[in-house]
Amino acid sequence: MLEALLVMSLIALALGAVLGYSAIKFRVEGNPLADKVDALLPQTQCGQCGYPGCRPYADAIVSGEADINLCPPGGEEGIQKLADLLGVEFKPFGAGAEPKPKAVAFIDENTCIGCTLCLQACPVDAIMGAAKQMHTIIASECTGCELCVAPCPVDCISMVTISENVENWKWKYPVYALKSVPPETTSRTPV
Amino acid sequence: MTEYLLILVATVFVNNIVMVKILGLCPFMGVSKKLEASIGMGMATTFVLTLASGASYLINEYLLGPELSYLTTLSFIVVIAGIVQFTEMVIQKTSPVLHQVLGIYLPLITTNCAVLGIPLLNVQANHNFMESIFFGMGGALGFTLVMVLFAGMRERMEGADVPGIFKGSAIAMITAGLMSLAFMGFSGLIK
Numbered sequence: 595m596l597e598a599l600l601v602m603s604l605i606a607l608a609l610g611a612v613l614g615y616s617a618i619k620f621r622v623e624g625n626p627l628a629d630k631v632d633a634l635l636p637q638t639q640c641g642q643c644g645y646p647g648c649r650p651y652a653d654a655i656v657s658g659e660a661d662i663n664l665c666p667p668g669g670e671e672g673i674q675k676l677a678d679l680l681g682v683e684f685k686p687f688g689a690g691a692e693p694k695p696k697a698v699a700f701i702d703e704n705t706c707i708g709c710t711l712c713l714q715a716c717p718v719d720a721i722m723g724a725a726k727q728m729h730t731i732i733a734s735e736c737t738g739c740e741l742c743v744a745p746c747p748v749d750c751i752s753m754v755t756i757s758e759n760v761e762n763w764k765w766k767y768p769v770y771a772l773k774s775v776p777p778e779t780t781s782r783t784p785v
Numbered sequence: 786m787t788e789y790l791l792i793l794v795a796t797v798f799v800n801n802i803v804m805v806k807i808l809g810l811c812p813f814m815g816v817s818k819k820l821e822a823s824i825g826m827g828m829a830t831t832f833v834l835t836l837a838s839g840a841s842y843l844i845n846e847y848l849l850g851p852e853l854s855y856l857t858t859l860s861f862i863v864v865i866a867g868i869v870q871f872t873e874m875v876i877q878k879t880s881p882v883l884h885q886v887l888g889i890y891l892p893l894i895t896t897n898c899a900v901l902g903i904p905l906l907n908v909q910a911n912h913n914f915m916e917s918i919f920f921g922m923g924g925a926l927g928f929t930l931v932m933v934l935f936a937g938m939r940e941r942m943e944g945a946d947v948p949g950i951f952k953g954s955a956i957a958m959i960t961a962g963l964m965s966l967a968f969m970g971f972s973g974l975i976k
Contacts, residue, residue: 598856601848605860609867616871620878627881656885681819681886 628656634675636667639717640739647717655680663687667737697753698736699743703728705750712742712751789919794974796923802899803931804968809899813932814957816890823936825883826890827929831922833872833894834903837865838921841904842914861904862895869895899928935964 632652643664645651654660655676662676663685670686677684701712701721708726720736723729743751756762802808809830816826841861849856873891877884884891894900903924907917938960947956 598853601853601856602860602863604848605844605863609863613867613870613874616874620874622877622881625881627885630882679882681821681882 625653625656628652630679631655631676634668634672634679635665636672636737638667638737638739640667640737640741642666642739661685661688667739695755697738697755698733699731699738699740699751700754701729701731702750702752703730705748707748709747711745711747715742715745717741789915792916792919793923793926796920797927797930798968798971799974801927801931801968801971802903802924803928804965805972806899806902807965808902809897809928811893812890812897813928813935813961814954816887817932817936817939817957819886820933820936820940822886823932824929825880825887827925827932829872829876829887829891830894830897830900830928831925833865833868834900834925834928835918835922836868837861837900838904838907838917838924839914840864840868842907842912842917845904845908846914857908858901858905861901865900865904866895899924931964931968935961938964 628649629652632649635648635652637648639647641647643651643660645654645660651660651665655662662680662682663673665672666687668676673687674684699720706723706728708723708728710723710725710729712729713721713723717739718735718737720732721729721742722732738753740753743753796802800806803810803813812826812830817823841864844860844864845854845857849860869892872894873884876887876891903921904917907920910920912920939957942956942960951959
């Protein structure tokens with residue numbers, strides 16, 4: 595009886611020592627999966643997903659709170675990459691979350707009062723200007739996130755859609771259309 | 786060397802732990818929906834089972850002996866639980882995506898009856914240390930083989946035109962049964 599107790603305690607002690615040591619040795623800093631998800635997000639920090647930035651959205655995806663189809667700047671390609679990484683099915687954008695046509699912000703320079711509120715709102719520092727000076731948008735840096743539109747007290751910022759013209763047109767990525775096959779034909783084909 | 790090869794062939798094909806001994810069905814049905822997850826599960830189980838059969842041989846031979854043989858099941862469960870915890874830490878460190886995909890099935894390797902069954906069969910068959918390890922590894926490789934085959938078939942069945950009442954688990958059970966029948970063809974391969 596005593597021998598049995600001794601043997602079991604010995605096993606438990608040895609296992610406890612091994613597990614305690616490996617808990618220190620294999621400690622995981624932060625959340626490595628959230629890092630990988632974060633790397634796939636476009637880092638526009640635009641908040642269109644409903645989270646304060648890309649990193650909080652990545653954390654929410656990993657913890658299962660958020661769906662993978664909430665990031666309009668990432669586009670369908672971004673959803674596909676997230677689906678591949680996480681091993682889940684591809685999900686199209688939900689209603690209201692579809693990517694809008696590419697646009698940049700435009701400041702009406704006649705109305706701008708130089709309050710610098712939009713400068714603080716811009717996540718990518720695409721607005722140039724100083725206090726009491728007229729501001730302007732650096733169009734090549736603007737991601738079209740619309741975060742500067744709300745804070746402007748005089749409503750001088752508007753979103754201008756970039757239409758396709760000869761200068762910025764480029765070949766589309768190849769897309770192969772999938773045809774739906776009626777079920778009668780599939781069941782008759784020999785496997 | 787030949788006898789180890791024979792043990793491997795015998796455990797992988799002739800006495801396959803899932804198809805012939807009908808052990809370890811929980812992960813077999815649970816983690817076989819996606820091919821990658823089933824490969825990951827197979828690898829994790831192989832790691833656990835090989836370590837567990839070696840460790841349990843040592844415990845049975847040097848700690849328990851014939852007079853404490855009533856402790857075999859109890860001590861094996863403790864050792865297996867410890868090794869599974871260790872494996873979980875290693876996987877979380879090395880492959881966070883796999884950790885996410887396997888989810889609850891990773892700690893559930895503890896309750897996989899194949900993992901307890903093989904050390905107990907080792908004791909029953911009086912295997913020595915190397916034989917125990919090869920028996921454990923062979924059993925786990927057989928498990929992995931069947932998991933991968935079954936996951937491949939289930940992925941194909943997603944696109945098949947299955948009658949309504951057979952959809953989902955029902956057709957999976959039938960497939961498992963047919964696979965088990967097919968594995969009966971290996972019996973008599975080794976006398």
